[in-house]
Amino acid sequence: MPKLNGAEAIVEGLLAHGVDTVFGIPGIQLDPLFDALHARQGQIRTLHTRHEQGAAFMAMGYAQVSGRTGVFAAVPGPGLLNAMAAVSTAVAGGLPVLGLTGQIPSYQIGQGLGMAHELRDQLAAARGVVEWAERADHPHQVPALMEDAFRAMLSGRPGPAILEMAPDRLALSEEVAVRESPAAERAPSPDQELINQAAARLKNARCPAILIGGGTLSVTGPVKRLAEQLQAPVISTISARGVLPDDHPLSYTILAGQHIWERVDVALVIGTRFTAPALAWGRQDEVDVIRIDIDQEAVSRPVSAAVEIVTSADKGLLALLDTLEPGSVDRGAYLAFCAEADRSVQEQLATLGSLPELSSTLRSTLPADGVVVADVTQLGSFVRYAMPAYAPRTIMGPGFQATLGYALPAALGVKTAEPGRPVVAVCGDGGFMFTVQELATAVHHRIPVVAVVLDNASFGNVKTIQANSYGGRHIAVDLTNPDFVALGRSFGIDSCRVDSPDAFGEALTRALQADSPQLIVVPIGEVPSIWDMIKRPPSQGVPRH
Structure with missing residues (x-):
């Protein structure tokens, strides 16, 4: 096994997970980390910013457009707190953003000595925003913690994570078992009985609609195929704009979707929190709702659905396409109503x-x-x-x-x-x-x-x-x-x-x-x-x- 210090182990972990860019600002508790990044300049770009919030927002934008993990580095205490507004925004966007931060020296943590950048409990502060925040106390722990961090960021509903390491631990060298990039975890397969129930409801619907959120950004093809097979309008939340291009005749914004909802009898809701429609659009007892969501808890929030399928958008859509029997359906009057709703919205705009x-x-x-x-x-x-x-x-x-x-x-x-x-x-x-x-x-x-x-x-x-x-x-x-x-x-x-x-x-x-x-x-x-x-x-x- 190679002998690495904690900072080198972190950088090797970034490389193992395909990271090519780190945004951040150096500082004394991160000196070993930036030195390790210097040694790997040919493989990882380090872009320094003028504020930690800017660094974290840049990591967020990187993740938002690419679907890959964005990474930022910030000194502990005020540096990390400066970044947390952006981290909370990444939580809202469901985006994989990894924050790397330091600590005060490991032997002083928790003593309240008033050291530079000391917080009473930095991990507790981070855990108030993100689901995964941990400390590496030894270099040999870093590979497993990095795997855990990436698993937390990319499994289920994506989101950010925070890893901290004290400066003396970043500089400490010991044998480290460097790991190859682990295989991505697979989403659970959908329950076929629930898929059958969803397919039956959609088949019998008079006025179906498909409501999509940010969980569908990578499934443009299946969304289009299902919409065309069902001849159903696709209502895109603001997180899903462009999944079905707006020049497609079945594509509608959320503004038009609010009015289309007045006629909908069955709604297939995919990869979205469903907050506004469930809490503000009305007709809760009149619309038969089918949910597909990767998150076991989110699939039932804010209200329960008739059919709740826990799986990824791609697996759920492909299963529905395999189950639904092809057939022609005449929804001319309904689609004319949808088009008129959109025209009315355009006039208001x-x-x-x-x-x-x-x-x-x-x-x-x-x-x-x-x-x-x-x-x-x-x-x-x-x-x-x-x-x-x-x-x-x-x-x-x-x-x-x-x-x-x-x-x-x-x-x-x-x-x-x-x-x-x-x-x-x-x-x-x-x-x-x-x-x-x-x-x-x-x-x-x-x-x-x-x-x-x-x-x-x-x-x-x-x-x-x-x-x-x-x-x-x-x-x-x-x-x-x-x-x-x-x-x-x-x-x-x-x-x-x-x-x-x-x-x-x-x-x-x-x-x-x-x-x-x-x-x-x-x-x-x-x-x-x-x-x-x-x-x-x-x-x-x-x-x-």
Whole structure:
């Protein structure tokens, strides 16, 4: 067995699991780890960032576009805590993100000595966010812990993990049994009796629908085949945009899906938490729901279904396709109703000020495989819900955490994973300032993303809520912004300000042709909110007596 220190064992574990990039910031408790990364520069890229949150968001974007594990490294204590907003966002997105962090010296942990970067219980803090967080106390433990971490991240519903190791343990050398990359765990096969029940319900349905979530990103073919066989509309949640391309006649956004739901009698729900439809769309007692989910617990949340099948989306869909008998079915009237529901939604969307024209310009300028990474901003929300998507993993957002500041660093991670695809970050002025320092990362590492900043000098979504729900009593929402063009240029970024959708299209075309980071500032006044069109459980809750 080779003799490795703890840091070298971690790097060998990364290589064994196919990791080719680490985002992060060095620091004294991670010195051995970064030295081990230096020794493997030909196999693992180390991209240093300007903030730990940026590093973790980049790892998230990397995972989001590629399906592979994103990795970040952050010093313990404040470094890891800085990263945890992004880690919680990766939890929301169901994304495999591995956080590597240090500790204070192993012989001082838990003594409350006030050492640099000491937390009372760092693992407990991490376990409040992720399901798997462990400490390696000896180098020989690292291979097994790395396998456990990757198994936790990739088995069932994906999610992030945290591995910590004290600096003296990172530097300690001993014999380590380096392992080859383990085979991926297989999803459980579906129960054939449940598949038979699901097939019978779908066969007898008058108005079936297929509702898909992020668990279907890799099963575009089976989704299309089943939809066409059943002649059933496919309603894509915002996590599944593009799984069935929006130019397919059976493809519908969640906005149209809310209205289609009024006619649905049998719903096949695949790879989604199902929260909004179950809790806000109504007709719970009228719709026969079939769930397919990899997660044993999630398949019954938030409400139980008539048929609950625990398996992966691909195994469940293939089993249904094998079981369903081919046959012709006339759903002309139902599909005409679906198309009319979509037309009505498009008419409503057209009333939302400049948002539809800006979104249309973005769509027409980007190729089908171009990626839009959307922050929690008014245009970003419009893009995620309404802009046509023609391939999976092309419209991305921060999941249910709705974390401000996600878009710019996540876009850098996307571009790192997929350098041949154009990548645009859509940011509001408020959220952009959360992670603006990562413009320096883009320049330093020559990552040619396009950042679009919508400038309305306010936290626009909150201001709209205050206007509509609190009588216009505005507080803490107006912003004093820098000159974003001058700011971008100070980083060495080509930057411009545009004053119309046409000018935006011209600037975006130029920016996408450049081989360097670009910044486009778009002034935007008050616009109607797309949220009025979305049926979902209220985030602020409902008063109870």
